[in-house]
Amino acid sequence: MADEVGTSTEQGFGDEGLYERWLAIKDNELTVAVITIVAVAIFPWLFADAPFLGDFLQGYRGLASLILIWGIFAIGFDLLLGYTGLLSFGHAAFWGGGAYVAGIFSAEVSGLPLLVVLAGTVFAVLFAWVLGFLSLRRGGIYFSILTLAFAQMLYYMAAAPLSSFTNGENGFTSVNVEPLFGAIDLGAHVFWPASILLGEMLYVFIAAFFVLAVMGAYRILNSPYGIVLNAIRENEQRAEFVGLNVWRYKLMAFIISGAFAGVAGSLFTIHGNYVPLQSLYWTESGEIVIITVLGGAGSLFGPILGAGLYLYVANVVSGFGTIGTLWHLILGIIFVGVIWLFPRGIWGIVSDVRDLIGDRMGGDR
Amino acid sequence: MSLFADLLGVFLNGLQAGAIYILVAMGLSIILGTLKFVNFAHGALYLIGAYAGLLIANEVRLSNGLLQQYGYETVGLDLGFLAALILVPVFVFVIGLLMERYLARAFYDRPDIDQILVTFGLAIIAQEAFRVLFGGQSINFARPGWARGPVMLPAIGNFPRWRLAVIAITAVLVLLVYLLVEYTDFGLIVRAGTRDPEMVELLGIKLTRPYIVMFAIGAALAGVAGVVGAPLENVNPSIGMETLVPAFLVVVIGGVGSIRGAVVGGVLVGMVYAILVGAPLASIPVIGGAISWSAWSQVGIYALAALILLLRPEGLFGSEEVS
Numbered sequence: 001m002a003d004e005v006g007t008s009t010e011q012g013f014g015d016e017g018l019y020e021r022w023l024a025i026k027d028n029e030l031t032v033a034v035i036t037i038v039a040v041a042i043f044p045w046l047f048a049d050a051p052f053l054g055d056f057l058q059g060y061r062g063l064a065s066l067i068l069i070w071g072i073f074a075i076g077f078d079l080l081l082g083y084t085g086l087l088s089f090g091h092a093a094f095w096g097g098g099a100y101v102a103g104i105f106s107a108e109v110s111g112l113p114l115l116v117v118l119a120g121t122v123f124a125v126l127f128a129w130v131l132g133f134l135s136l137r138r139g140g141i142y143f144s145i146l147t148l149a150f151a152q153m154l155y156y157m158a159a160a161p162l163s164s165f166t167n168g169e170n171g172f173t174s175v176n177v178e179p180l181f182g183a184i185d186l187g188a189h190v191f192w193p194a195s196i197l198l199g200e201m202l203y204v205f206i207a208a209f210f211v212l213a214v215m216g217a218y219r220i221l222n223s224p225y226g227i228v229l230n231a232i233r234e235n236e237q238r239a240e241f242v243g244l245n246v247w248r249y250k251l252m253a254f255i256i257s258g259a260f261a262g263v264a265g266s267l268f269t270i271h272g273n274y275v276p277l278q279s280l281y282w283t284e285s286g287e288i289v290i291i292t293v294l295g296g297a298g299s300l301f302g303p304i305l306g307a308g309l310y311l312y313v314a315n316v317v318s319g320f321g322t323i324g325t326l327w328h329l330i331l332g333i334i335f336v337g338v339i340w341l342f343p344r345g346i347w348g349i350v351s352d353v354r355d356l357i358g359d360r361m362g363g364d365r
Numbered sequence: 366m367s368l369f370a371d372l373l374g375v376f377l378n379g380l381q382a383g384a385i386y387i388l389v390a391m392g393l394s395i396i397l398g399t400l401k402f403v404n405f406a407h408g409a410l411y412l413i414g415a416y417a418g419l420l421i422a423n424e425v426r427l428s429n430g431l432l433q434q435y436g437y438e439t440v441g442l443d444l445g446f447l448a449a450l451i452l453v454p455v456f457v458f459v460i461g462l463l464m465e466r467y468l469a470r471a472f473y474d475r476p477d478i479d480q481i482l483v484t485f486g487l488a489i490i491a492q493e494a495f496r497v498l499f500g501g502q503s504i505n506f507a508r509p510g511w512a513r514g515p516v517m518l519p520a521i522g523n524f525p526r527w528r529l530a531v532i533a534i535t536a537v538l539v540l541l542v543y544l545l546v547e548y549t550d551f552g553l554i555v556r557a558g559t560r561d562p563e564m565v566e567l568l569g570i571k572l573t574r575p576y577i578v579m580f581a582i583g584a585a586l587a588g589v590a591g592v593v594g595a596p597l598e599n600v601n602p603s604i605g606m607e608t609l610v611p612a613f614l615v616v617v618i619g620g621v622g623s624i625r626g627a628v629v630g631g632v633l634v635g636m637v638y639a640i641l642v643g644a645p646l647a648s649i650p651v652i653g654g655a656i657s658w659s660a661w662s663q664v665g666i667y668a669l670a671a672l673i674l675l676l677r678p679e680g681l682f683g684s685e686e687v688s
Binding site: 141332340 | 487490674
């Protein structure tokens with residue numbers, strides 16, 4: 001497939017250099033899809049099992065799936081923070097709420113994975129609608145505070161008054177995941193040659209959602225809709241004067257990003273077969289904020305990079321002796337440093353460097 | 366006990382629960398109203414106040430953390446509670462000065478989101494620094510001798526002495542801040558600066574100094590709240606953020622920049638707590654010990670905030686223009 005893309009655009013650009021040809025196709029939707037699929041397909045192998053690299057990274061396949069799940073969460077969060085300019089501190093409600101509803105649905109109604117994800121996502125969407133409706137009554141900082149507060153409300157609800165459903169402090173343990181379409185066991189390995197790269201069906205299932213999430217976000221961002229969201233971030237008043245219903249756009253952006261969080265939360269339940277009460281706590285909202293900002297808010301791939309780095313450090317590096325005990329502290333210091341000096345995050349630094357190299361190679365000046 | 370006595374008891378418990386939030390929210394609200402600076406690290410100042418108060422007032426045995434590993438098994442000055450009540454505000458005041466000068470000032474001209482993010486990062490750093498140094502365990506903050514045990518009140522009966530002390534200390538501090546803001550030249554300048562900073566500067570008054578002092582006063586209030594509030598619960602690294610969220614709610618309920626709003630909002634939140642906790646009125650814990658925060662009481666304050674937002678988005682005493 002990658003070759004087709006290459007040849008179809010080649011005709012139009014004749015003898016230009018490789019770099020120009022790359023520039024011409026790199027923002028093409030098909031290119032993004034192909035790159036994402038290839039990256040997702042080789043990622044677990046590179047991360048966990050590749051000779052040298054895998055040993056060096058000490059990654060494992062479960063972590064690869066988890067990174068993709070948080071990646072979906074981060075993409076959705078960035079639609080809100082990076083593109084619409086709304087900082088929500090309440091996304092734990094959609095992530096954890098989605099996870100809980102998915103878990104309870106799997107135990108009480110049906111364990112079919114697609115239905116489980118659907119249930120969690122529907123809850124996240126409905127709850128995002130209510131929470132957005134309340135929180136967006138005040139803009140800017142108040143929005144952050146209110147989302148934080150109302151998400152905490154859900155945490156306290158799950159902790160005690162609703163503990164007959166949620167199992168309170170112990171977390172929800174009776175998750176019941178059935179085979180996909182009733183036939184394919186998620187724990188089974190993929191057929192032989194592909195299993196070297198992909199491992200279990202569960203990873204394929206999660207990866208499919210990840211690719212869909214990337215493509216969905218890409219579609220939204222490159223549509224007139226995404227342009228409106230950008231306009232609201234740049235200057236809300238101007239967008240209002242142009243005649244756009246800013247409030248409705250913001251609410252919709254909030255709901256969409258809640259839906260991404262709901263998908264991710266449901267997948268988290270299927271992945272871990274368990275929903276910790278912690279998944280509703282505000283620290284979870286804080287983590288997605290850190291992931292997105294460190295990675296680079298306002299870019300499609302920055303937050304995914306952030307998710308990968310964060311989870312890697314949290315799960316692997318935190319095991320290394322003294323650094324392990326200090327890692328949260330170091331993270332806080334790095335976070336403050338990044339906001340102070342590089343508001344566009346790691347991806348911003350990467351793309352600055354890339355532009356610099358691009359200028360040199362392009363030879364325009 | 367008669368119904369009247371029960372209600373009085375709930376009322377006092379509500380005042381006490383609200384008192385801590387009033388102190389934290391007042392500082393938040395002032396800083397937000399005058400300097401337009403969102404301080405997610407305000408809870409960290411509460412945390413610093415609590416730990417500083419603990420270490421000044423008591424001698425503490427550590428069971429883990431870096432200090433304990435390096436052989437400092439007992440830390441603290443054991444100077445008593447009054448010393449903490451005097452020293453901590455001074456200490457946190459200085460931290461407030463430094464914070465305004467070297468952190469907040471760099472962010473006045475940057476977007477709100479950057480302010481939230483950087484102070485959030487700072488809150489994490491503070492919390493983790495305490496966790497690393499003193500360990501993550503809860504430490505008991507012993508109440509001062511003169512405030513231990515119950516006191517006989519007419520109609521109510523036994524009531525914890527310490528809770529009355531909390532209410533009294535808060536009342537005095539609120540009064541002081543109110544007088545400062547409403548009846549002094551300093552307060553006048555700050556209030557005028559909130560309305561129209563350009564005009565105040567044109568009158569030949571430099572706003573930098575009043576602002577930095579105001580910021581530090583807000584910080585010191587959070588510090589005092591830490592000293593006063595910590596003996597009610599145990600001290601651990603996460604109490605900063607746990608206090609910040611309800612305090613923000615109080616600010617939102619009361620209206621930003623309004624001292625009256627912070628007080629009324631704090632009392633309202635405290636009352637909702639107390640009423641829900643005391644729903645089976647017999648379960649009010651009267652003598653010392655941990656407070657049995659029943660779960661709905663937590664949910665209740667958020668419901669209160671939601672209701673007020675729907676009816677009056679700018680808060681009870683807020684004005685449209687501040688937002």
